[in-house]
Amino acid sequence: MEVKGVQPPAWVRDAVFYQIFPDRFRNGDPGNDPPGVRPWGELPTPTSFFGGDLWGVLEKLDYLVDLGVTALYLTPIFKASTNHRYDGEDYFQVDPALGGNAALRALVAALHRRGLRLILDGVFNHCGQGHPFFRDARANPASPYRDWFVWEEEEEPGYACWAGCPSLPEWNHDHPDVQAYLLSVVRFWLEEYEIDGWRLDTVEYLPPDFVRAVYRTVKEVNPQAYVLGEVMGLGTPWFRHCALDGVMHYKLWEALVHFFAREEWDAPRFVRHLWHLWRSYPRWANFSSYTLLGSHDKPRFLTLCGGDGRRVLLAAAFLLAYPGAPAFYYGDEVGLEGGEDPDCRRCFPWERAEGHPLREALRALIALRKARPALRQGSLGFLYAQGRALALKRALPGEEVLFLANAGPAPTEIPLPPGRFREEQSGELRSGALRLPPYGFAFLTRAP
Numbered sequence: 001m002e003v004k005g006v007q008p009p010a011w012v013r014d015a016v017f018y019q020i021f022p023d024r025f026r027n028g029d030p031g032n033d034p035p036g037v038r039p040w041g042e043l044p045t046p047t048s049f050f051g052g053d054l055w056g057v058l059e060k061l062d063y064l065v066d067l068g069v070t071a072l073y074l075t076p077i078f079k080a081s082t083n084h085r086y087d088g089e090d091y092f093q094v095d096p097a098l099g100g101n102a103a104l105r106a107l108v109a110a111l112h113r114r115g116l117r118l119i120l121d122g123v124f125n126h127c128g129q130g131h132p133f134f135r136d137a138r139a140n141p142a143s144p145y146r147d148w149f150v151w152e153e154e155e156e157p158g159y160a161c162w163a164g165c166p167s168l169p170e171w172n173h174d175h176p177d178v179q180a181y182l183l184s185v186v187r188f189w190l191e192e193y194e195i196d197g198w199r200l201d202t203v204e205y206l207p208p209d210f211v212r213a214v215y216r217t218v219k220e221v222n223p224q225a226y227v228l229g230e231v232m233g234l235g236t237p238w239f240r241h242c243a244l245d246g247v248m249h250y251k252l253w254e255a256l257v258h259f260f261a262r263e264e265w266d267a268p269r270f271v272r273h274l275w276h277l278w279r280s281y282p283r284w285a286n287f288s289s290y291t292l293l294g295s296h297d298k299p300r301f302l303t304l305c306g307g308d309g310r311r312v313l314l315a316a317a318f319l320l321a322y323p324g325a326p327a328f329y330y331g332d333e334v335g336l337e338g339g340e341d342p343d344c345r346r347c348f349p350w351e352r353a354e355g356h357p358l359r360e361a362l363r364a365l366i367a368l369r370k371a372r373p374a375l376r377q378g379s380l381g382f383l384y385a386q387g388r389a390l391a392l393k394r395a396l397p398g399e400e401v402l403f404l405a406n407a408g409p410a411p412t413e414i415p416l417p418p419g420r421f422r423e424e425q426s427g428e429l430r431s432g433a434l435r436l437p438p439y440g441f442a443f444l445t446r447a448p
């Protein structure tokens with residue numbers, strides 16, 4: 001299924017994303033902390049602030065580059081009243097508690113100097129009740145912004161709001177001035193701050209014509225900018241609408257949870273499901289989607305694995321062997337745990353970052369993906385699925401890489417295709433079959 005009018009940026013299929021929840025990654029400037037910040041590392045509540053900011057992200061770029069990250073996704077950074085900032089009050093102002101517009105300017109410059117990219121979270125379904133247009137519209141029926149929102153006099157709270165949450169009034173996208181205003185936001189940060197794309201919040205609840213207009217606006221400014229949609233279901237309609245370059249692949253994430261974390265699915269079921277997802281999207285969309293191990297909206301993968309780091313590494317290795325842009329959620333690489341929101345938004349534990357075995361292993365795997373173009377751009381084949389073991393093949397002309405995984409507690413043997421293969425980790429030559437320890441995996445490259 002080829003869709004005319006969609007041109008995903010070439011860099012995405014080669015990217016390794018890292019998602020940051022800015023209040024919790026690093027406090028680079030205690031001078032801008034909001035009042036009442038909690039001590040770093042205390043467990044978060046729905047309302048606690050910890051003082052993380054964009055200066056902190058800037059301070060830790062070496063750490064991210066060393067890990068192999070090539071692109072950052074930041075959850076909302078515009079002025080708002082909550083710690084998650086999905087309740088924007090000024091779309092043209094980076095929250096002063098995150099360092100303001102100057103910090104974003106400095107961060108983008110530093111990222112681009114190192115060849116890294118940045119995408120921001122665009123919350124265009126709703127704003128915060130503190131947004132001046134909403135305040136004016138609510139206080140004054142003659143307000144010029146009255147029709148920018150949807151009033152429901154007979155129902156509490158009297159206006160359309162996100163998920164029934166009165167603090168998040170929804171924009172009236174049927175009003176052309178609303179669309180023009182939101183599109184000016186899209187354009188502003190691309191043009192004036194040279195961000196590399198947008199992650200669109202709650203895409204499934206936005207009118208398709210508006211999302212298409214966002215897409216066209218982004219590409220007008222920069223055809224190499226990325227338009228990523230937060231989609232919990234299948235993203236197929238959005239690709240047909242020519243409205244997105246890729247989706248946050250939550251359907252794939254769910255499959256990872258069933259297979260690697262909860263061990264509810266056997267390998268044949270997992271592979272059947274992968275194949276179903278693969279065929280549901282245009283080929284290009286499989287390569288330009290964001291294949292996540294975690295996010296701020298889900299329990300930590302380590303927690304879902306009952307604290308078993310082997311399975312986190314195995315799932316991460318799978319994503320690095322699979323098409324798409326693998327995406328890691330801050331702290332997953334150093335064994336950060338956490339249940340449902342807000343527990344999955346804990347402070348980054350810097351005291352254990354240095355030399356953490358999971359991080360060291362992940363760094364090596366990211367380096368391997370960068371060294372083997374077939375892992376990023378090659379065709380996908382499913383070679384084997386039995387019990388809790390599977391094998392995948394990624395191939396380009398002249399390069400063939402196998403990924404073998406044992407997602408079970410017993411050792412298992414996986415047959416290899418005819419020929420000789422070099423095991424990437426050990427350098428050993430293999431043929432016939434390979435025995436994998438519990439929760440073990442291997443990358444093999446076809447040897448001449």
Ligand SMILES: [Ca+2]
Pocket residue numbers: 027028029030031032033051052053097
């Ligand atoms: Ca701060």
